[in-house]
Amino acid sequence: MRVLHAVTLHSPSHAFGGPVRVALNLSKGLRARGHEARLLALGDGFEKWPTAVEGVPAKLFPARRLLPLGFSGMTSPALVASAGRLVRDADVVHVHLARDLVTLPVALAALRAGKPLVLQTHGMVDPSEKLLAKVLDAVAVRRLLRGADTVLYLTPHEREGLDAVVGAPLANTVRLVNGTPAQEERPAPQGAPRILYSARLQARKRPVDFVDAAPAVLAEHPDAHFVVAGPDEGELGAVRARIGSLGLTDRFTVPGALSGEQVLAELRRAHVYVLPSVDEPFPMSVLEALAVGVPSVVTHSNGLARDIARAGAGRAIEPGPEGVAAAVLDLLDPAANRGASLAARELADGSFSMDAVLDTLLPVYGAALRS
Template identity: 85%
Template sequence: MRVLHAVTLHSPSHAFGGPVRVALNLAKGLRGLGHEARLLALGEGFPDPWPTSVEGVPAKLFPARRLLPLGFSGMTSPALLASAGRLVRDADVVHVHLARDLVTLPVALAALRAGKPLVLQTHGMVDPSEKLLAKVLDAVAVRRLLRGADAVLYLTPHEREGLDAVVGGALPGAVRLVNGTPAQEERPAPAGPPRILYSARLQARKRPVDFVDAAPAILAAHPDAEFVVAGPDEGELAAVRARIAELGLGGCFTVPGALSASEVLTELRRAHVYVLPSVDEPFPMSVLEALSVGVPSVVTHSNGLARDIAAAGAGRAVPPGAADVAQAVLSLLDPTENAAAGASARRLAADSFSMEAVLGTLLPIYEKALR
């Protein structure tokens, strides 16, 4: 089976975050089962020559052009748009990681026009919005695509409700598909000073400043604790650095910027606790990766993984805010608690979020679309 995965942007800094990681994990898993899976995306920030594969997945990357000052939504490539029809015709199934942008919408529309089996996965990026551009795109393309796709994959009941609201009724072809993560080598037993990690985009919704504000309470109990704030900047880096300076904690924090996939895993294997203090987070890949390595994780109640983590004892789910984050981290720095939560994290990742389980759900969806 030839499967084309289309996503908005791939870059060395992993600026587009989770959807690219999901697309790559699915494509690698499909290729491991003997299918031909490829990646289609805009590219940005690569030195010449540009890559023709990403982590072993054949990739067609088109140089990004920023047409409008709208972040990822304002990026496109005339060459990609001109090639979309040919690229979808070469696939048996077109799997689009859909956002309201000038990449995934045109590719999905090209697949619909060509009569190709079309699977959409929205990652929480298509939800009810009062923004004028969102309303225009919904009227022109999004509703048509959601209704016309062979399947629409959603992560959580909340996301499903949002998609129903966008189309104005019960969404046809909706199927729940959780994110998965490949099996990873277990971290060694934590040693040395406590090391607490944040590794995600530095974006307001993800609340990296809450991570910084949690540090003083942790340091009161563990004066030698070390903190890492990693990830590409999406507007919060200056606030993070300013807050570290205000608290006089420059010697306790490392801010390395964006990390590669292998560098993220290296940091996770050094971490005692992983923290993602974001709100309304659909299903974060960074937390899944932490669980797969056996790192206990702290998330807020509105995180799509909060109930699973709490039920499994794989970390803590807390109200948003620095005080609750700090208390959760402190509880997980107890060596006995940390070891038990780490083992539970590994079991949770293997039992509920393995790539085998995810592909076992996805392949029948593809086969139904082909029929």
């Protein structure tokens, strides 16, 4: 089976975050099972233009910014012009849908061509009062959500949002959780406590809360070190300013965007992983931490919060630095850390393995092909 995965943007800094990681993980899993999977996306920031990403064949088109609207304002006339031909070469078109000028044209081309179409929205298509969102919903989004063979959602909250966008309950939905490949277990943590944040630096993810939690942790562990990693989406200045105002420059490392291998290397050194964001649907960074065996701290509005709390794989907290600090201190206890680490590995291997995800996804593809 030939599967085309279309996603908005791939870049060396991994600026588009989780949807690209999901597309790559699914593609690699499909290829391991004997299927042909490839990636279609905009590309940005490459010195040497890749024809494959992590072993997955990829067709990347140079990104052009038409409007000052972040990812929504990026497109490629060549990609849009080629969309019809690209979807015709696939048996199934799997679009990681956002309100943008990349995934919408590809999904529309698949719909026009009568190709089996699977949409996965990753929480990116939710009710919005923004003018651009209303226009795109009226022109394309509702048509696509109704016309796709299957719409994949992560959480009940996301499903309710999709129904609200359409204005009626969707009948073509299937829940598909994110999965993560099996990872080598981290060694037992050694030396001074190392606490990691690795995600985009944007307001909703609250990296400043991570910084503000540091003084309380340092009061009990004065040798602790904190890492704030990830591409900047507006909060880097605030993060650096807060570190400086607290006088903690020597306690923090801010390395910027990391490659996938570098993220895993940081996770294997970390005692605790923290993602203090709110309304996070199903973060891949947390799944990767769990797979490595790093106890994780998330807020209650995180889509993984209940699973983590139930399994004892970390802590679910109210948003804010006080909760972050208390949870980190709890998990720095050696016995608590060891128990949470084992639970994290079991949770990742049991509920969020790629085999479990593919066992759900492949019947979705089969039903789309039959229809």
